[in-house]
């Protein structure tokens with residue numbers, strides 16, 4: 001009996017081992033098949049992207065054509081993508097395929113082709129990846145909605161409105177200069193990036209909410225502003241100050257004189273019109289470019305003959321600011337356009353004189369062929385920046401007042417300030433340490 005039991009067990013175990021073997025063989029075949037299908041699928045995708053996709057006729061690195069990863073890695077992780085576009089355009093020309101479904105276009109053709117009104121053709125949509133889908137605010141909405149919002153807001157940014165806002169802006173610039181004078185008197189080093197942030201946020205807080213963020217007063221970031229710069233945008237709307245300001249409904253800000261009335265007339269509810277502006281103010285910080293613009297002007301100080309003397313004429317030519325923008329463009333690929341030697345001679349060098357008219361004594365013929373029309377830091381067409389005049393006015397005033405009051409010098413090791421910067425949704429400028437001395441002449 002014991003013997004037959006033993007035989008039975010032996011027979012069963014042999015059977016089971018055989019079955020295990022069969023199962024693992026099946027598994028191996030299954031995995032092999034799945035692997036082969038994945039490989040085949042990817043091979044088909046790669047071949048399609050390289051040779052049959054409608055974008056395949058555009059030049060660009062092969063790796064970028066087959067995968068989103070190189071673009072995404074540089075754009076979302078390293079923050080170096082915007083700068084890489086310069087080399088990519090230099091190698092592949094004005095239209096380059098930078099990812100399977102993406103083209104980059106140089107501003108020399110792109111402004112007209114993408115941004116301007118094109119008769120009988122639909123408008124190019126805003127990037128949903130960047131702006132989100134169905135979000136509030138003027139940026140992502142469709143043509144009709146945009147038109148209504150834009151008309152409603154336009155009055156708050158008119159020449160008349162700008163004049164009304166002048167005293168507010170001057171007040172905050174006065175405060176900045178006062179603070180700088182204190183620092184200069186104490187021989188303190190100043191991180192000018194911070195101070196420009198303080199200024200622009202206080203101004204926009206005042207104009208939009210009737211209440212500054214108090215950054216200049218406290219010599220520090222308001223928690224909301226700090227969060228924005230910390231990149232915690234999702235949490236910014238949870239901030240107490242944000243809610244309180246949002247509830248104010250523009251009854252207190254200088255924009256109130258224009259905005260709600262016209263918003264109503266254009267068929268936007270109070271809440272909608274409020275959100276339009278809140279999203280703008282709390283959303284992206286284009287104001288940041290102010291910093292980039294004025295700082296190099298200070299550091300590369302030369303001839304002061306062209307400094308503006310009044311706030312008013314915001315659209316007047318102002319080479320200091322313009323040339324800074326060549327170095328610090330506000331949007332993706334503007335960087336490439338302004339660093340492209342086929343658009344601008346000696347594009348890496350700060351030479352504000354390039355913008356001067358021929359009749360000017362400092363005119364330099366080297367820049368005669370610069371493609372000045374390609375320079376559109378505020379974008380172009382029906383969705384260009386509505387705050388452009390206000391922004392220019394702020395910058396003119398700040399640069400003029402700083403250069404008038406101080407001799408400015410950078411501390412050692414600040415030369416790589418620009419190359420240190422990373423650009424994600426918001427450009428991360430990092431500190432720029434300068435010293436101010438009361439102006440000697």
Ligand code: HEM
Nearest residue numbers: 138280286287289290330377378379383384385386387391
């Ligand atoms: C130096 C400062 C500024 C720069 C470089 C700048 C740049 C730009 C650019 C490039 C756009 C187009 C965005 C796009 O199409 O995706 C834009 C749109 C806009 N900007 Fe500015 N901006 C600045 C300051 C301001 C200020 C101070 C305000 C308001 C207080 C403002 C309000 C707006 C609004 C509302 C839009 C959307 C316009 C529309 O879609 O019709 N900007 N800006």
